[in-house]
Amino acid sequence: MSTNDLRVVKTKQALHNALLTLLSEKPLENITIAEICRVAKVNRGTFYLHYEQKEGLFEEYFQEIMEDLNNSYEEPYRAVTTLDKNQIDPNTIRIFHHIERFKLFYRIVFSKNVPLTYYYMLFDGIFALLKRDITIHNKVHDEISIEYYSAYQANAIIGLIIQWYRQDFEDSVSTLNKQLASILRIGE
Amino acid sequence: MSTNDLRVVKTKQALHNALLTLLSEKPLENITIAEICRVAKVNRGTFYLHYEQKEGLFEEYFQEIMEDLNNSYEEPYRAVTTLDKNQIDPNTIRIFHHIERFKLFYRIVFSKNVPLTYYYMLFDGIFALLKRDITIHNKVHDEISIEYYSAYQANAIIGLIIQWYRQDFEDSVSTLNKQLASILRIGE
DNA sequence: TATTTTAATGAACACATGTTCAATATCTAA
DNA sequence: TTAGATATTGAACATGTGTTCATTAAAATA
Numbered sequence: 280m281s282t283n284d285l286r287v288v289k290t291k292q293a294l295h296n297a298l299l300t301l302l303s304e305k306p307l308e309n310i311t312i313a314e315i316c317r318v319a320k321v322n323r324g325t326f327y328l329h330y331e332q333k334e335g336l337f338e339e340y341f342q343e344i345m346e347d348l349n350n351s352y353e354e355p356y357r358a359v360t361t362l363d364k365n366q367i368d369p370n371t372i373r374i375f376h377h378i379e380r381f382k383l384f385y386r387i388v389f390s391k392n393v394p395l396t397y398y399y400m401l402f403d404g405i406f407a408l409l410k411r412d413i414t415i416h417n418k419v420h421d422e423i424s425i426e427y428y429s430a431y432q433a434n435a436i437i438g439l440i441i442q443w444y445r446q447d448f449e450d451s452v453s454t455l456n457k458q459l460a461s462i463l464r465i466g467e
Numbered sequence: 468m469s470t471n472d473l474r475v476v477k478t479k480q481a482l483h484n485a486l487l488t489l490l491s492e493k494p495l496e497n498i499t500i501a502e503i504c505r506v507a508k509v510n511r512g513t514f515y516l517h518y519e520q521k522e523g524l525f526e527e528y529f530q531e532i533m534e535d536l537n538n539s540y541e542e543p544y545r546a547v548t549t550l551d552k553n554q555i556d557p558n559t560i561r562i563f564h565h566i567e568r569f570k571l572f573y574r575i576v577f578s579k580n581v582p583l584t585y586y587y588m589l590f591d592g593i594f595a596l597l598k599r600d601i602t603i604h605n606k607v608h609d610e611i612s613i614e615y616y617s618a619y620q621a622n623a624i625i626g627l628i629i630q631w632y633r634q635d636f637e638d639s640v641s642t643l644n645k646q647l648a649s650i651l652r653i654g655e
Numbered sequence: 656t657a658t659t660t661t662a663a664t665g666a667a668c669a670c671a672t673g674t675t676c677a678a679t680a681t682c683t684a685a
Numbered sequence: 686t687t688a689g690a691t692a693t694t695g696a697a698c699a700t701g702t703g704t705t706c707a708t709t710a711a712a713a714t715a
Contacts, residue, residue, distance in 0.1 A: 280661085280662075281661090281662095281713095283713095284661080284662070284711095284712065284713080285711080285712060285713090286661085286662050286663070286710090286711060286712060287662070290662080290663075311700085311701060311702090312701075312702075312703095313700080313701055313702080314701090321663085321664095322663060322664050322665070323701095323702090323703090324663080324664070324665080324703090324704080324705090325662080325663055325664075327702095327703065327704075328662075328663080331703095389583070390583070391582060391583045391584045391587055392582045392583070392584065393582060393583055394579060394580050394581060394582060394583070395577070395578070395579045395580070395581055395582075395583060395586060396579045396580065398583060398586065399579055402626075402629065422645070422649050423646060423649045423650060423653070424646060426630055427627055427630050427646045427650070428646075428650055430626040430627060430629055430630035431623045431624075431626045431627050431630075431647075431650055432623070432626070433626060434622045434623055434625055434626025434627075434629060435619045435620070435622055435623035435626060436619075437622055437626075438590075438618040438619045438620070438621060438622025438623060438625075439615055439618060439619050439622075441590065441618055441622060442614055442615050442618035442619075457610070458611060458612060458615045458616075459619075461610050461611045462611060462615070462616055462619055465611070468691085468692075469683095469691090469692095471683095472681090472682065472683080472691080472692070473681080473682060473683090474680090474681060474682060474691085474692050474693070475692070478692080478693080499670090499671060499672090500671075500672075500673095501670080501671055501672080502671095509693085509694095510693060510694050510695070511671095511672090511673090512673090512674080512675085512693080512694070512695080513692080513693055513694075515672095515673065515674075516692075516693080519673095
Protein backbone atom coordinates (compact mmCIF):
# COMPACT_ATOMS: atom_id res chain seq x y z
CA MET A 280 0.00 0.00 0.00
CA SER A 281 2.43 2.63 -1.21
CA THR A 282 1.73 6.06 0.24
CA ASN A 283 2.72 7.68 -3.04
CA ASP A 284 0.10 5.93 -5.11
CA LEU A 285 -2.31 8.59 -6.33
CA ARG A 286 -5.27 6.42 -5.49
CA VAL A 287 -4.19 6.25 -1.87
CA VAL A 288 -3.58 9.98 -1.71
CA LYS A 289 -6.98 10.67 -3.17
CA THR A 290 -8.76 8.29 -0.83
CA LYS A 291 -7.09 9.70 2.27
CA GLN A 292 -7.82 13.24 1.19
CA ALA A 293 -11.48 12.39 0.71
CA LEU A 294 -11.62 10.82 4.18
CA HIS A 295 -9.87 13.78 5.75
CA ASN A 296 -12.28 16.22 4.16
CA ALA A 297 -15.25 14.13 5.18
CA LEU A 298 -14.07 14.01 8.78
CA LEU A 299 -13.53 17.76 8.86
CA THR A 300 -16.98 18.39 7.42
CA LEU A 301 -18.61 16.12 9.97
CA LEU A 302 -16.58 17.56 12.86
CA SER A 303 -18.08 20.97 12.11
CA GLU A 304 -21.52 19.44 12.64
CA LYS A 305 -21.04 17.18 15.64
CA PRO A 306 -18.49 15.76 18.09
CA LEU A 307 -16.15 12.95 17.07
CA GLU A 308 -17.90 10.45 19.32
CA ASN A 309 -21.15 10.80 17.36
CA ILE A 310 -19.49 10.32 14.00
CA THR A 311 -19.48 6.79 12.61
CA ILE A 312 -17.07 5.22 10.17
CA ALA A 313 -19.97 4.38 7.88
CA GLU A 314 -20.94 8.05 7.88
CA ILE A 315 -17.42 9.25 7.05
CA CYS A 316 -17.27 6.80 4.14
CA ARG A 317 -20.68 7.86 2.88
CA VAL A 318 -19.65 11.51 2.85
CA ALA A 319 -16.23 10.73 1.35
CA LYS A 320 -17.80 8.41 -1.22
CA VAL A 321 -15.25 5.81 -0.25
CA ASN A 322 -16.01 2.15 0.25
CA ARG A 323 -16.13 1.19 3.89
CA GLY A 324 -13.74 -1.66 3.22
CA THR A 325 -11.26 0.84 1.84
CA PHE A 326 -11.39 2.74 5.12
CA TYR A 327 -10.30 -0.38 6.99
CA LEU A 328 -7.49 -0.79 4.48
CA HIS A 329 -5.93 2.38 5.87
CA TYR A 330 -7.21 2.76 9.42
CA GLU A 331 -8.54 0.64 12.23
CA GLN A 332 -10.79 3.23 13.84
CA LYS A 333 -11.99 6.71 13.10
CA GLU A 334 -9.51 7.74 15.78
CA GLY A 335 -6.67 6.73 13.50
CA LEU A 336 -7.89 9.19 10.94
CA PHE A 337 -8.08 11.91 13.56
CA GLU A 338 -4.56 11.10 14.66
CA GLU A 339 -3.18 12.08 11.27
CA TYR A 340 -4.37 15.62 11.89
CA PHE A 341 -2.89 15.51 15.32
CA GLN A 342 0.54 14.73 13.92
CA GLU A 343 0.51 17.98 11.99
CA ILE A 344 -0.54 19.88 15.07
CA MET A 345 2.26 18.32 17.06
CA GLU A 346 4.65 19.58 14.41
CA ASP A 347 3.38 23.06 15.06
CA LEU A 348 4.09 22.55 18.74
CA ASN A 349 7.63 21.53 17.96
CA ASN A 350 8.13 24.39 15.55
CA SER A 351 6.85 26.86 18.10
CA TYR A 352 9.71 25.69 20.25
CA GLU A 353 12.48 26.28 17.83
CA GLU A 354 15.20 28.65 18.89
CA PRO A 355 15.32 31.24 20.14
CA TYR A 356 13.58 30.00 23.25
CA ARG A 357 14.34 29.73 26.90
CA ALA A 358 12.85 26.85 28.77
CA VAL A 359 10.31 26.93 31.54
CA THR A 360 12.05 24.18 33.41
CA THR A 361 15.37 25.78 33.90
CA LEU A 362 16.05 25.26 37.52
CA ASP A 363 17.19 28.78 37.93
CA LYS A 364 13.72 30.26 38.10
CA ASN A 365 14.92 33.79 37.58
CA GLN A 366 15.49 33.07 33.96
CA ILE A 367 11.84 32.51 33.26
CA ASP A 368 10.26 34.95 30.91
CA PRO A 369 6.51 34.41 30.45
CA ASN A 370 6.76 35.43 26.82
CA THR A 371 9.06 32.60 26.03
CA ILE A 372 6.45 30.08 26.98
CA ARG A 373 4.89 29.18 23.69
CA ILE A 374 2.81 26.19 24.62
CA PHE A 375 -0.27 28.17 25.50
CA HIS A 376 -0.15 30.03 22.22
CA HIS A 377 -0.07 26.74 20.44
CA ILE A 378 -3.08 25.44 22.37
CA GLU A 379 -5.06 28.56 21.70
CA ARG A 380 -4.23 28.46 18.00
CA PHE A 381 -5.69 24.96 17.77
CA LYS A 382 -8.34 25.22 20.41
CA LEU A 383 -10.93 23.71 18.08
CA PHE A 384 -8.85 20.56 18.12
CA TYR A 385 -8.01 20.65 21.77
CA ARG A 386 -11.66 20.89 22.67
CA ILE A 387 -11.91 17.45 21.11
CA VAL A 388 -8.69 16.16 22.66
CA PHE A 389 -9.87 17.03 26.16
CA SER A 390 -13.48 15.94 25.80
CA LYS A 391 -14.26 13.12 28.14
CA ASN A 392 -15.51 10.43 25.78
CA VAL A 393 -12.46 10.52 23.56
CA PRO A 394 -9.72 7.88 24.03
CA LEU A 395 -6.62 8.71 26.05
CA THR A 396 -4.47 8.36 22.91
CA TYR A 397 -4.63 12.03 22.06
CA TYR A 398 -3.79 13.00 25.60
CA TYR A 399 -0.67 10.88 25.38
CA MET A 400 0.27 12.43 22.05
CA LEU A 401 0.19 15.85 23.65
CA PHE A 402 1.94 14.57 26.74
CA ASP A 403 4.69 12.95 24.69
CA GLY A 404 5.14 16.12 22.68
CA ILE A 405 5.60 18.33 25.70
CA PHE A 406 7.57 15.65 27.50
CA ALA A 407 10.08 15.48 24.64
CA LEU A 408 10.50 19.24 24.55
CA LEU A 409 11.07 19.51 28.28
CA LYS A 410 13.32 16.51 28.43
CA ARG A 411 15.47 17.89 25.64
CA ASP A 412 15.72 21.13 27.50
CA ILE A 413 16.44 19.58 30.86
CA THR A 414 19.13 17.48 29.27
CA ILE A 415 20.70 20.50 27.62
CA HIS A 416 20.78 22.52 30.80
CA ASN A 417 21.21 19.33 32.78
CA LYS A 418 20.93 20.90 36.15
CA VAL A 419 18.75 18.26 37.75
CA HIS A 420 20.02 16.87 40.97
CA ASP A 421 21.49 13.37 40.75
CA GLU A 422 18.82 11.65 42.75
CA ILE A 423 16.09 12.79 40.40
CA SER A 424 15.29 10.69 37.34
CA ILE A 425 15.13 12.85 34.24
CA GLU A 426 12.23 10.75 33.03
CA TYR A 427 10.18 11.29 36.14
CA TYR A 428 11.09 14.92 36.31
CA SER A 429 10.12 15.54 32.69
CA ALA A 430 6.86 13.64 33.13
CA TYR A 431 6.14 15.69 36.22
CA GLN A 432 6.75 19.02 34.54
CA ALA A 433 5.06 18.12 31.27
CA ASN A 434 1.91 16.91 32.93
CA ALA A 435 1.84 19.85 35.32
CA ILE A 436 1.61 22.16 32.34
CA ILE A 437 -1.17 20.02 30.89
CA GLY A 438 -2.87 20.38 34.26
CA LEU A 439 -3.03 24.11 33.68
CA ILE A 440 -4.37 23.47 30.21
CA ILE A 441 -7.09 21.18 31.57
CA GLN A 442 -8.17 23.88 33.99
CA TRP A 443 -8.09 26.36 31.11
CA TYR A 444 -10.11 24.03 28.88
CA ARG A 445 -12.72 23.54 31.57
CA GLN A 446 -13.42 27.26 31.50
CA ASP A 447 -13.66 26.95 27.73
CA PHE A 448 -10.33 28.74 27.21
CA GLU A 449 -11.77 32.01 28.44
CA ASP A 450 -8.58 33.25 30.09
CA SER A 451 -5.98 34.85 27.86
CA VAL A 452 -2.73 33.24 26.87
CA SER A 453 -0.85 35.83 28.87
CA THR A 454 -2.87 34.97 31.99
CA LEU A 455 -1.79 31.38 31.60
CA ASN A 456 1.81 32.37 31.08
CA LYS A 457 1.73 34.53 34.19
CA GLN A 458 0.15 31.78 36.26
CA LEU A 459 2.82 29.35 35.20
CA ALA A 460 5.59 31.85 35.84
CA SER A 461 4.21 32.62 39.30
CA ILE A 462 3.85 28.98 40.21
CA LEU A 463 7.42 28.26 39.14
CA ARG A 464 8.62 31.20 41.19
CA ILE A 465 7.17 29.75 44.38
CA GLY A 466 9.82 28.26 46.58
CA GLU A 467 12.51 30.61 45.46
CA MET B 468 -36.14 3.31 38.92
CA SER B 469 -35.65 3.23 42.69
CA THR B 470 -32.17 2.17 43.71
CA ASN B 471 -33.57 0.25 46.68
CA ASP B 472 -35.74 -2.04 44.63
CA LEU B 473 -34.38 -5.55 45.05
CA ARG B 474 -34.72 -6.20 41.34
CA VAL B 475 -32.45 -3.25 40.56
CA VAL B 476 -29.91 -4.27 43.15
CA LYS B 477 -29.85 -7.79 41.81
CA THR B 478 -29.47 -6.68 38.21
CA LYS B 479 -26.63 -4.30 38.97
CA GLN B 480 -24.86 -6.90 41.03
CA ALA B 481 -25.09 -9.38 38.19
CA LEU B 482 -23.68 -6.82 35.76
CA HIS B 483 -20.88 -5.92 38.13
CA ASN B 484 -19.90 -9.54 38.55
CA ALA B 485 -20.07 -10.16 34.84
CA LEU B 486 -17.80 -7.19 34.13
CA LEU B 487 -15.28 -8.32 36.73
CA THR B 488 -15.25 -11.82 35.30
CA LEU B 489 -14.69 -10.55 31.79
CA LEU B 490 -12.04 -8.06 32.88
CA SER B 491 -9.97 -10.94 34.19
CA GLU B 492 -9.99 -12.40 30.70
CA LYS B 493 -9.52 -9.38 28.44
CA PRO B 494 -9.23 -5.60 28.38
CA LEU B 495 -12.28 -3.39 28.72
CA GLU B 496 -12.10 -2.29 25.10
CA ASN B 497 -12.64 -5.83 23.84
CA ILE B 498 -15.64 -6.45 26.07
CA THR B 499 -19.03 -5.80 24.52
CA ILE B 500 -22.27 -4.85 26.21
CA ALA B 501 -23.95 -7.86 24.66
CA GLU B 502 -21.26 -10.05 26.19
CA ILE B 503 -21.66 -8.58 29.66
CA CYS B 504 -25.40 -9.15 29.47
CA ARG B 505 -24.98 -12.71 28.28
CA VAL B 506 -22.68 -13.52 31.19
CA ALA B 507 -24.90 -11.68 33.67
CA LYS B 508 -28.02 -13.29 32.25
CA VAL B 509 -29.57 -9.86 32.05
CA ASN B 510 -31.57 -8.61 29.12
CA ARG B 511 -29.64 -6.17 26.98
CA GLY B 512 -32.52 -3.70 27.17
CA THR B 513 -32.21 -3.80 30.94
CA PHE B 514 -28.58 -2.77 30.68
CA TYR B 515 -29.57 0.36 28.78
CA LEU B 516 -32.15 1.08 31.47
CA HIS B 517 -29.29 1.64 33.92
CA TYR B 518 -26.28 2.62 31.84
CA GLU B 519 -25.51 4.21 28.52
CA GLN B 520 -22.18 2.51 27.89
CA LYS B 521 -20.11 -0.22 29.44
CA GLU B 522 -17.97 2.67 30.69
CA GLY B 523 -20.79 3.75 32.98
CA LEU B 524 -20.69 0.37 34.63
CA PHE B 525 -16.95 0.62 35.09
CA GLU B 526 -17.35 4.05 36.61
CA GLU B 527 -19.33 2.61 39.50
CA TYR B 528 -16.26 0.66 40.53
CA PHE B 529 -14.17 3.70 40.13
CA GLN B 530 -16.29 5.59 42.63
CA GLU B 531 -15.39 3.08 45.31
CA ILE B 532 -11.73 3.34 44.46
CA MET B 533 -11.90 7.11 44.71
CA GLU B 534 -13.31 6.67 48.19
CA ASP B 535 -10.22 4.70 49.10
CA LEU B 536 -8.12 7.56 47.81
CA ASN B 537 -10.02 9.97 50.00
CA ASN B 538 -9.84 7.73 53.01
CA SER B 539 -6.13 7.29 52.57
CA TYR B 540 -5.92 11.02 52.96
CA GLU B 541 -7.72 11.30 56.24
CA GLU B 542 -5.82 12.88 59.07
CA PRO B 543 -3.17 12.61 60.17
CA TYR B 544 -1.53 13.70 56.98
CA ARG B 545 0.69 16.48 55.84
CA ALA B 546 0.27 17.70 52.33
CA VAL B 547 2.77 17.58 49.52
CA THR B 548 1.88 21.04 48.38
CA THR B 549 2.71 22.91 51.49
CA LEU B 550 4.80 25.74 50.23
CA ASP B 551 7.29 25.29 52.96
CA LYS B 552 9.05 22.38 51.32
CA ASN B 553 10.91 21.44 54.46
CA GLN B 554 7.75 19.99 55.88
CA ILE B 555 7.55 17.26 53.29
CA ASP B 556 7.84 13.76 54.61
CA PRO B 557 7.81 11.12 51.91
CA ASN B 558 5.94 8.75 54.14
CA THR B 559 3.01 11.07 54.33
CA ILE B 560 2.44 10.85 50.62
CA ARG B 561 -0.21 8.23 50.30
CA ILE B 562 -1.25 8.60 46.72
CA PHE B 563 1.27 6.16 45.36
CA HIS B 564 0.24 3.53 47.87
CA HIS B 565 -3.29 3.92 46.71
CA ILE B 566 -2.30 3.54 43.04
CA GLU B 567 -0.28 0.46 43.77
CA ARG B 568 -3.09 -1.10 45.77
CA PHE B 569 -5.40 -0.78 42.79
CA LYS B 570 -2.90 -1.17 40.02
CA LEU B 571 -5.11 -3.69 38.26
CA PHE B 572 -7.64 -0.91 37.84
CA TYR B 573 -5.15 1.78 37.00
CA ARG B 574 -3.70 -0.31 34.23
CA ILE B 575 -7.12 0.04 32.65
CA VAL B 576 -7.50 3.72 33.52
CA PHE B 577 -4.24 4.60 31.80
CA SER B 578 -4.60 2.35 28.77
CA LYS B 579 -4.75 4.36 25.61
CA ASN B 580 -8.04 3.25 24.12
CA VAL B 581 -10.09 4.01 27.19
CA PRO B 582 -12.08 7.28 27.36
CA LEU B 583 -10.63 10.27 29.21
CA THR B 584 -13.46 10.06 31.76
CA TYR B 585 -11.49 7.91 34.16
CA TYR B 586 -8.49 10.15 33.92
CA TYR B 587 -10.66 13.06 34.93
CA MET B 588 -12.09 11.12 37.84
CA LEU B 589 -8.59 10.56 39.17
CA PHE B 590 -7.62 14.13 38.40
CA ASP B 591 -10.67 15.49 40.19
CA GLY B 592 -9.98 13.30 43.18
CA ILE B 593 -6.40 14.46 43.60
CA PHE B 594 -7.35 18.01 42.67
CA ALA B 595 -9.92 18.15 45.47
CA LEU B 596 -7.46 16.79 48.02
CA LEU B 597 -4.75 19.26 47.09
CA LYS B 598 -7.13 22.18 46.84
CA ARG B 599 -8.50 21.46 50.29
CA ASP B 600 -4.99 21.33 51.61
CA ILE B 601 -3.85 24.46 49.85
CA THR B 602 -6.90 26.28 51.14
CA ILE B 603 -6.27 25.13 54.69
CA HIS B 604 -2.66 26.20 54.65
CA ASN B 605 -3.53 29.01 52.27
CA LYS B 606 -0.04 30.15 51.67
CA VAL B 607 -0.33 30.67 47.94
CA HIS B 608 0.73 34.01 46.69
CA ASP B 609 -2.07 36.40 45.74
CA GLU B 610 -1.40 36.44 42.05
CA ILE B 611 -1.77 32.69 41.77
CA SER B 612 -5.23 31.23 41.21
CA ILE B 613 -5.90 28.38 43.61
CA GLU B 614 -7.69 26.55 40.82
CA TYR B 615 -4.76 26.72 38.45
CA TYR B 616 -2.29 25.92 41.17
CA SER B 617 -4.24 22.86 42.30
CA ALA B 618 -4.66 21.69 38.72
CA TYR B 619 -0.95 22.13 38.18
CA GLN B 620 0.07 20.15 41.26
CA ALA B 621 -2.55 17.45 40.84
CA ASN B 622 -1.66 16.76 37.25
CA ALA B 623 2.05 16.89 37.98
CA ILE B 624 1.60 13.99 40.37
CA ILE B 625 -0.41 12.13 37.75
CA GLY B 626 2.51 12.79 35.41
CA LEU B 627 4.71 10.77 37.73
CA ILE B 628 2.06 8.07 37.82
CA ILE B 629 1.92 7.96 34.01
CA GLN B 630 5.68 7.49 33.88
CA TRP B 631 5.34 4.82 36.54
CA TYR B 632 2.54 3.09 34.65
CA ARG B 633 4.56 3.08 31.45
CA GLN B 634 7.19 1.00 33.18
CA ASP B 635 4.38 -1.25 34.35
CA PHE B 636 4.66 -0.02 37.96
CA GLU B 637 8.03 -1.65 38.37
CA ASP B 638 9.49 0.99 40.68
CA SER B 639 8.57 0.81 44.33
CA VAL B 640 6.17 3.14 46.07
CA SER B 641 9.02 4.53 48.09
CA THR B 642 10.98 5.33 44.93
CA LEU B 643 8.05 7.35 43.72
CA ASN B 644 7.73 9.10 47.03
CA LYS B 645 11.41 9.98 47.00
CA GLN B 646 11.25 11.25 43.44
CA LEU B 647 8.35 13.50 44.32
CA ALA B 648 10.03 14.74 47.45
CA SER B 649 13.23 15.49 45.56
CA ILE B 650 11.43 17.32 42.80
CA LEU B 651 9.56 19.44 45.31
CA ARG B 652 12.82 20.26 47.05
CA ILE B 653 14.28 21.74 43.87
CA GLY B 654 14.31 25.49 43.94
CA GLU B 655 14.72 25.71 47.65
C1' DT C 656 0.99 2.79 -25.51
C1' DA C 657 0.56 -1.69 -23.69
C1' DT C 658 1.28 -4.49 -19.74
C1' DT C 659 1.61 -5.30 -15.10
C1' DT C 660 0.57 -4.25 -10.52
C1' DT C 661 -2.43 -3.16 -6.95
C1' DA C 662 -5.89 -0.07 -4.73
C1' DA C 663 -10.76 0.33 -4.60
C1' DT C 664 -15.25 -1.66 -5.01
C1' DG C 665 -19.61 -4.14 -3.93
C1' DA C 666 -21.71 -7.83 -1.93
C1' DA C 667 -22.25 -10.72 1.75
C1' DC C 668 -21.51 -12.40 6.45
C1' DA C 669 -21.91 -12.71 11.64
C1' DC C 670 -22.26 -9.96 15.24
C1' DA C 671 -22.97 -5.43 18.16
C1' DT C 672 -25.60 -1.15 19.04
C1' DG C 673 -29.40 1.43 20.58
C1' DT C 674 -34.22 1.74 20.68
C1' DT C 675 -39.27 0.44 21.03
C1' DC C 676 -43.28 -2.02 23.03
C1' DA C 677 -46.46 -5.30 24.78
C1' DA C 678 -46.26 -9.11 27.99
C1' DT C 679 -44.57 -10.86 32.25
C1' DA C 680 -42.41 -11.36 36.61
C1' DT C 681 -41.10 -9.45 40.81
C1' DC C 682 -41.14 -6.15 44.35
C1' DT C 683 -43.48 -2.69 47.69
C1' DA C 684 -46.97 -0.98 50.39
C1' DA C 685 -51.61 -1.25 52.18
C1' DT D 686 -51.86 -11.65 51.69
C1' DT D 687 -53.40 -9.10 48.15
C1' DA D 688 -53.43 -5.33 44.84
C1' DG D 689 -50.99 -2.02 42.54
C1' DA D 690 -46.62 -0.43 40.82
C1' DT D 691 -42.75 -1.10 38.10
C1' DA D 692 -38.42 -3.48 36.72
C1' DT D 693 -37.35 -7.00 33.49
C1' DT D 694 -38.02 -9.60 29.45
C1' DG D 695 -38.11 -11.05 24.55
C1' DA D 696 -38.82 -9.87 20.10
C1' DA D 697 -38.10 -6.96 16.41
C1' DC D 698 -35.95 -3.22 13.72
C1' DA D 699 -32.64 -0.11 11.52
C1' DT D 700 -28.07 0.78 11.60
C1' DG D 701 -22.95 0.21 12.58
C1' DT D 702 -18.72 -2.91 12.89
C1' DG D 703 -15.17 -5.65 11.11
C1' DT D 704 -14.02 -9.02 7.85
C1' DT D 705 -13.83 -11.80 3.40
C1' DC D 706 -13.33 -12.28 -1.64
C1' DA D 707 -13.87 -12.07 -6.44
C1' DT D 708 -14.24 -8.29 -9.66
C1' DT D 709 -13.09 -3.85 -11.49
C1' DA D 710 -10.68 0.31 -12.17
C1' DA D 711 -6.81 3.15 -11.89
C1' DA D 712 -2.07 3.80 -11.28
C1' DA D 713 3.03 2.69 -12.12
C1' DT D 714 6.50 0.91 -15.38
C1' DA D 715 8.77 -0.59 -19.20
